[in-house]
Amino acid sequence: MSQIDRQTVEKIAGLASLKLSEEEVLYYQDQLSRILDYMDQLKAFPDGLPATWRAELEQAETPERPDRAEPSHVIEKVLQSAPRVVGTAFQVPRIIE
Amino acid sequence: MREPFQLPAREIARLTMDGSLKPEDTANFYARRTEDLHQVCNTHTLWDKDAVLNEAEKQIDYIQAARYAHKSLPLAGVPIAIKDNIMVEGQMATCGSRFLRNHRSAYDATVIQKLKAAGAFLFGRTNMDEFAMGSSNENSSYGPVLNPWNRRHVAGGSSGGSAAVVAADMVPLALGSDTGGSIRQPASFCGVLGLKPTYGAVSRYGLIAYGSSLDQIGHFARRVEDLALLFDVLAGPDHLDSTSHRGAPTPTLPTLAQGSLLGTKIALVRDFLGEGLDGEVRAHFEAAMARYRELGAELVEVNLPHIKASIPVYYIIATAEASTNLARFDGIRYGVRVQKPGQNLREVYTQSRSEGFGREVKQRIMLGTYVLSAGYYDAYYAQAARMRELIKRELNAVFASGVHLIATPTAPTTAFELGQKTHDSLAMYLGDIYTIAANLAGIPALSHPIGFDGKGLPIGLQLMAPAFQEATLLRSAYHYEQQNQPQFDKRPRI
Numbered sequence: 001m002s003q004i005d006r007q008t009v010e011k012i013a014g015l016a017s018l019k020l021s022e023e024e025v026l027y028y029q030d031q032l033s034r035i036l037d038y039m040d041q042l043k044a045f046p047d048g049l050p051a052t053w054r055a056e057l058e059q060a061e062t063p064e065r066p067d068r069a070e071p072s073h074v075i076e077k078v079l080q081s082a083p084r085v086v087g088t089a090f091q092v093p094r095i096i097e
Numbered sequence: 098m099r100e101p102f103q104l105p106a107r108e109i110a111r112l113t114m115d116g117s118l119k120p121e122d123t124a125n126f127y128a129r130r131t132e133d134l135h136q137v138c139n140t141h142t143l144w145d146k147d148a149v150l151n152e153a154e155k156q157i158d159y160i161q162a163a164r165y166a167h168k169s170l171p172l173a174g175v176p177i178a179i180k181d182n183i184m185v186e187g188q189m190a191t192c193g194s195r196f197l198r199n200h201r202s203a204y205d206a207t208v209i210q211k212l213k214a215a216g217a218f219l220f221g222r223t224n225m226d227e228f229a230m231g232s233s234n235e236n237s238s239y240g241p242v243l244n245p246w247n248r249r250h251v252a253g254g255s256s257g258g259s260a261a262v263v264a265a266d267m268v269p270l271a272l273g274s275d276t277g278g279s280i281r282q283p284a285s286f287c288g289v290l291g292l293k294p295t296y297g298a299v300s301r302y303g304l305i306a307y308g309s310s311l312d313q314i315g316h317f318a319r320r321v322e323d324l325a326l327l328f329d330v331l332a333g334p335d336h337l338d339s340t341s342h343r344g345a346p347t348p349t350l351p352t353l354a355q356g357s358l359l360g361t362k363i364a365l366v367r368d369f370l371g372e373g374l375d376g377e378v379r380a381h382f383e384a385a386m387a388r389y390r391e392l393g394a395e396l397v398e399v400n401l402p403h404i405k406a407s408i409p410v411y412y413i414i415a416t417a418e419a420s421t422n423l424a425r426f427d428g429i430r431y432g433v434r435v436q437k438p439g440q441n442l443r444e445v446y447t448q449s450r451s452e453g454f455g456r457e458v459k460q461r462i463m464l465g466t467y468v469l470s471a472g473y474y475d476a477y478y479a480q481a482a483r484m485r486e487l488i489k490r491e492l493n494a495v496f497a498s499g500v501h502l503i504a505t506p507t508a509p510t511t512a513f514e515l516g517q518k519t520h521d522s523l524a525m526y527l528g529d530i531y532t533i534a535a536n537l538a539g540i541p542a543l544s545h546p547i548g549f550d551g552k553g554l555p556i557g558l559q560l561m562a563p564a565f566q567e568a569t570l571l572r573s574a575y576h577y578e579q580q581n582q583p584q585f586d587k588r589p590r591i
Contacts, residue, residue, distance in 0.1 A: 004467075008467075009463070012463045012466045012467045012470065013463060015466050015470065016420060016450075016459075016462045016463055016466040017424075017427070017443075017446045017447045017450050018447065018450055018451050018454070018459055018462065018463065019447050019448070019451045020451070020459075024456075024459075027456075028459075028460060028463060031460060031522045031523075032460070032463065032464060032467070034522070034523050035412065035464065035522060035523055035526070036467075038408075038409060038523055039409040039412070039413060039477065041406075041409060042406055042409045042410070042413075042477075042480050042481065042484060043476075043480070045402075045403055045405075045406045045484060045487075046402070046403075047480075047483055047484070047487070048487070049483050049486060049487065053483065053486065055482045055485075055486065062339055063336075063339060063343060065336050074203045074204060077186070077187075077201075077203035077204070078203045080201050080203070081199065081200050081201050081203065081431065082430070083199075083428055083429065083432065083433065083434035084434060090429060090430065092429055092442060093436060093440060093441060093442050093445045094441060094442070095441075095442050
């Protein structure tokens with residue numbers, strides 16, 4: 001059955017910025033394989049839509065509002081929840097090595 | 098003076114406005130009850146009685162001012178519990194996750210502003226599956242909500258806390274959110290009413306996003322009139338939510354009791370009444386449909402050839418959207434930062450996310466990452482988007498043929514035992530079969546009680562209506578409720 005191998009599990013974890021323990025790798029390999037097997041049944045349903053159909057073309061127009069500057073007064077409140085703060089800024093780890 | 102216990106929200110508001118019920122008595126009564134009961138079923142992520150009563154005092158002044166000004170407040174003095182993924186300024190919003198255990202909301206969600214303006218009391222933050230991902234509430238970092246009818250059973254999810262607090266009369270109303278059934282399924286498991294409005298009918302500004310094309314804020318109540326009352330308060334356009342519907346909403350409360358079910362055409366989905374449906378649930382569902390027929394409704398059967406694709410379609414689209422929505426939880430902008438000496442930015446993201454997210458959330462992020470990744474996008478995501486469109490067209494075609502409502506059981510079983518499905522994700526996902534289609538198509542749906550199984554656990558029936566037809570949905574449920582009051586009135590003993 002196992003549709004996805006261990007390397008694939010590790011690869012998608014990396015893409016999602018997650019690091020898995022050995023136990024987690026085995027758990028997710030088993031669960032994801034079973035789920036993806038089940039999802040393969042999608043291919044069996046008839047698809048009468050034209051090949052050119054695109055979901056985004058069906059969307060109603062995105063409404064717009066006037067482009068006006070407004071005070072928001074939330075800086076302090078937002079920074080209350082920031083993990084680390086310097087002055088009025090988020091503190092981040094070193095980006096340039 | 099009246100006792101506020103078990104009064105409908107509408108009655109509490111009316112008596113508060115005419116002076117025959119003191120709002121402080123209501124606040125104190127329900128605060129005491131929640132204080133006594135919230136740990137019994139683990140319904141809250143945050144319950145602080147003193148803070149709730151302090152906030153209520155401000156609302157009482159506001160209610161008194163409105164009374165002097167002869168201005169009516171639709172929810173005057175009504176306690177309402179809030180799911181822990183909806184922002185209330187200054188309060189914690191953990192989304193059921195230890196990753197957000199320090200997250201304080203910087204602003205009020207639009208629905209919260211509307212509740213405050215309507216005179217309601219905000220009554221605690223309810224427990225939920227982490228990031229609203231789950232159908233049993235067992236994925237909460239705060240432990241599972243226990244079903245008030247039988248504490249060895251789940252309350253359903255992801256809005257399990259909100260369903261349980263209404264079932265246990267800790268509040269007459271509660272807010273939840275519904276991405277694939279997260280209001281309707283716990284409503285069914287806990288024996289209360291749950292409404293998922295049309296996509297865009299109620300603003301989602303201030304709701305922590307899971308699957309943005311599916312998420313909808315909705316609510317729980319014990320009476321159809323209360324479901325309608327709260328919908329009318331919450332519905333309406335909001336320029337802060339670009340997916341909010343621009344048109345003025347149609348009020349549902351004034352037409353609730355009008356007419357009868359005579360001439361209402363209700364469709365049953367043949368594909369849904371076979372394999373996987375519990376025998377007792379099926380029998381109760383059929384009995385309830387017979388009652389709808391006695392009330393004048395015309396029943397028809399329909400085939401929906403694509404409806405069985407709902408589960409794979411949902412778990413592809415919802416997880417794809419979740420994998421992008423949850424990228425913001427990185428330990429920098431949101432979430433608890435885990436940083437070891439010498440770690441660079443990338444390592445901090447990975448470390449924080451790996452320690453912050455729970456097991457199911459990681460699984461859904463990875464599933465979503467997989468179905469969007471190069472080489473798999475067309476087979477999974479693109480195909481699911483096409484199937485979603487076909488499901489939507491099938492449902493719309495049924496409504497276009499003159500059908501007013503589609504009825505299904507809300508869930509294939511009653512509340513299952515704790516731990517029964519925690520190691521089998523697929524088995525858990527399959528339980529969402531009846532509720533997902535309404536999210537995929539963006540149409541409104543509700544769940545109402547229809548009785549109990551042999552173990553004394555509640556059973557629910559789901560009604561779906563065309564987009565923005567909440568009035569039809571609520572009116573039909575109201576007529577059923579009037580003739581089947583005992584199914585709605587029975588309370589759990591806790």
